[in-house]
Amino acid sequence: MPQLAIDKDFLTRYAKLEKRVQKAVDEALDKFADTYYAGGHLEKVADARDPRARSLRITQNYRGVVLAPEQGDTYLLVTVLPHDEAYAYIRNKRFSVNRALGVLEIRDEAQLQTMSDVLAPVAAAAESRLFDHVPDKHLTQLGIDDRTLSIVRLLPDEGHLDAIQSMMPAAQHNALVALASGMTPEEAWAEVSKDLVEAVAPEEIDPEDLTAAIRRTPGQAVFVEGPESLREMLDTPFDLWRVFLHPQQRRIAYRRSYNGPAMVTGGAGTGKTVTAVHRVAHLAAGYDSGPPQILLTTFTKTLDAALRSQMELLIKDPGQRDRIDVRNLDKVAYEVVSRERGTTLKFPRSRELERLWDEAGADSGFSGAFLLSEWEQVVLAQDLRTERGYLEAQRRGRGNRLSADQKQRVWRAVLAATERMAQANQWTFTQVAAEAADILNRTGERLYTHVVVDEAQDLHPAKWRLIRALVPEGPDDLFIAGDPHQRIYDHRVSLAALGINVRGRSRKLTVSYRSTQEILSWAVRLLGAAPITGLDDLEDGLETYISPLHGRRPVVHGFTERTAELDALVGQINGWLEQGVEADSIGIAVRTRSVADSVTARLREADIDNGPLVDGPGVRVGTMHGMKGLEFRCVAVVGVDADLLPLKTQVTDRTEDPVAHGHDLQRERNLLFVSCTRARDALYLSHGGDPSPFLPAK
Ligand SMILES: Nc1ncnc2c1ncn2[C@@H]1O[C@H](COP(=O)(O)OP(=O)(O)OP(=O)(O)O)[C@@H](O)[C@H]1O
Structure with missing residues (x-):
């Protein structure tokens, strides 16, 4: 059975083509799909670096690059490029199967050759070279093949290793980076093999078996299950996540x-x-x-x-x-x-509910707001059903300590208020x-x-x-x-x-698909040094969290007052719009509603169309809480001031409850972290007063 596979690069480039060219690609692929087992209309290129690389005519100006086996029946749609670039690609690139990992690899042999010529005299003059201490045997075990080995032996330092990254098979480069960072061959092997979908013994790897190699490289190339599946991929080419999983x-x-x-x-x-x-x-x-x-x-x-x-x-x-x-x-x-009760349920606004709790707990000595949150955060959280249960319960993270007498009063207020809510068929979502x-x-x-x-x-x-x-x-x-x-x-x-x-x-x-490494490294520092416990009760760290994407470092601008800060924000938003960023790909996050209102008013004054975070229209503005789960090309976080982050009203006093104080501060840090990590390409922060203590020193 002939099989068709598609490379991520093909879909990425296809997504960016003009509609007219996309249509021509569709037609060429339809024809190709009808007959690809015959391989008939794939053009062999006389001076191809790899004899299996063929060109597929799309239009006069565009060509697809297809990897076609000499025997067997797997075809890989590698990329689609303007005519001259496609031929240059075919003249320069070679495909192979990694000898240790079995994954598919592509390298720019022409550039590597040029680099070798440049490096030879440098290497000869250098006293020592980067990998002098590593015997060939170890390099081979890590998947370094003979072609790579010859240039590896010339590398004087890590700078040159970085310089050849884009020319080299990724897995081989990773292995070399691991060794260069001081890992033993065993550690380097653990590092490079950790992402394999299937472990494979080197003797089982057939360097000609493209089908097996593609199967082991699902982040880069995948099989298309049939014409419909190919159609679906081409219909939503931006949604690479559907097809290429890490x-x-x-x-x-x-x-x-x-x-x-x-x-x-x-x-x-x-x-x-x-x-x-x-x-x-x-x-x-x-x-x-x-x-x-x-x-x-x-x-x-x-x-x-x-x-x-x-x-x-x-x-x-x-x-x-x-x-x-x-x-x-x-x-x-x-x-x-509602099904059990045979009726709809009512959810009063929080003000109304607080009033009800105020009244029901009037002689408790506590406000309605306190009682309501005590009920949700302690009673419902711990599923406490009796006064005794409540009296004995720990109230960790709830701030002020309560005496037994106070607890009894709270419990009575809870009973009275929930009774009133039940009579009025009023509910909270936590209660439901x-x-x-x-x-x-x-x-x-x-x-x-x-x-x-x-x-x-x-x-x-x-x-x-x-x-x-x-x-x-x-x-x-x-x-x-x-x-x-x-x-x-x-x-x-x-x-x-x-x-x-x-x-x-x-x-x-551990691999971020959204933000650049520059944004990640900066944002992780916002989290501070306190250990974070996961849902599984184990400590969770972000040490291994990385991004293959690169871009500009985040910028932080400080002002002494909000008006100047908002003027600068207008300048930044206009700058992004002028660079061609769509308005709905720009998100602005703030800590409080009132700062959000000032931002919206200032944008309106500057004629910048804007609306709520999720559905717009225009530039999206909202609170940091609303940023959860969203993403934008460019993010501005405004009002990162000392008196807004942390927000005092949301942080328990240290003297009242040091544990709660720590948790509250961490939550405020997390909130800033969440906002910043919504950014794909650009992150801008500003403050209109003293800077938040969460902002890293330079
Ligand atoms: N394998 C993939 N290929 C291409 N894009 C991907 C892949 N995996 C994730 N993405 C993209 O990366 C971005 C982040 O993915 P996703 O929202 O699933 O991450 P998340 O871990 O849930 O993020 P968060 O915790 O910040 O909400 C999305 O734009 C998603 O489409």
Whole structure:
């Protein structure tokens, strides 16, 4: 059976072609797909570096580059380029199979040759060379082949190793970087082989077997399952995540089965959501049709809309889609409770609710706002049902200590207020989640076979109890994606304490697909040095978090007053717009509503179209909390002032509760980190007064 594969570079370049040329590519591929096993109309290029590289005519000015086997029947669509560049590509590049890893590699042999000629005299004159201490045998074991070896022996230093990166097969370059950084050959092997989708013994690697090599390199090239699948790829060429998963992502998403709840963590932009959506595709592929068995969920309405569109982009089969519900947890909980009660539920505004709690707790000595949050953060969080339970409960992170007498008064107020709410059929979403979990636990009904949860770090314990109650315990029951460094609400949860055991089934993603390395390295410093505990109770660090993307360093501008700061913001936004950045690819994040209002007013004055973060129109403006889960090409974080970050009203006094104080400060840091890591290409920050202490010193 002939097989067609497509390289990431092909799709990336196709995405950027004019519509007219794209159409010509489509036609050429249709023809090619009809007959590719004959290989008939692929043109051999006389001076091709690699005899298997052919050109495919698209238009007079464009050519595709196709790797066509001398025997066998796998064709790889490598790239699509203007005519002269395509021929230069074919004249310069060679394809190979890595001898140790078995992955597909491409190198620019012409440039490497030129580089060798330049390096030869430098190497001869140097006293020692970078890899003098490493014997050939070790290099070979790491996948360095003879062609690379000859230039490796000439490299005088790491600068030259960096300089040849773009010419070299990526896996071989990684191995050399590992050795150059002082790793032993064993450590370097662990480093380069960690991303393999399948381990393979060197003697099993056939250097001519392109099909096997492509299968081992799913982040770069994948097989197309048929003309329809090719059509889908070309219809949404920007959505590379649908097709090219990083091996780390693929291993996690497409593992046949987990013997219980599994978790994927990783820094911002490492593709946790992408991995979760692919996991749903994997689970759905196990069924043909029928009632929904899989819940894909997250914690807000705006995020679940984004999840739904991602799911629909990835899963086209209507039968499989029917097996999947995408809805946020509030909605799931609402349906369970309203169905049981046979009525709709009312959700009063927070002011109204606080008034109710004020009245119900009038003689408690506490405000309605305090009582309400005590109920949600302590009583509902710990599922406390009796006064005794409450009196004995720890109130970690709740600030001021309460005496037994005070606790009794709080408990009475809780009873009175919840009674009033019940009479008026008034609810909070946390309460509905707790109630839904109770109902399901009481009836034993389980609504799904699999639940996949995104943005898991911020869920209230009541929502976790609901999640646990939605699926029977068993293989593949729960798949959880989250990042504890992005925790921006109060909920610090231990999954184990909630009966969800992910030990041994927790995996980490480390490669950012969103932000540049410059933005990442800078943003990680905002988090401070305090250790962060994950949902699995283990410490979670971001030491291995990297990005292959590069760009400009973030900039921080300081002003003494807000007006000057906002004038500068207008200048920055206009600058981005003039550079051709679309208005809806620019996000502005601020700590408080009132700063957001000033920003919006100033933009309006400058005639810059703007609107809310999720649906616009124009430049997106919103609070840092609203930035969660979103992404923009350019991000401006405004009002990074000492009195806004941390926001005093949100931080418990150290003298009242030092632990809560620490947690609150960390949460404020995380909030700034989340905002900054929404940026793909450019990050701009400013303050209109003393700078926030979270900003790193230069
Ligand atoms: N394999 C991939 N190929 C191409 N793009 C990818 C891939 N994986 C992720 N991306 C892109 O990287 C960006 C971040 O991915 P995603 O939102 O899944 O990350 P995340 O870890 O959930 O981020 P966050 O925690 O910040 O919300 C998205 O634009 C996504 O499309």
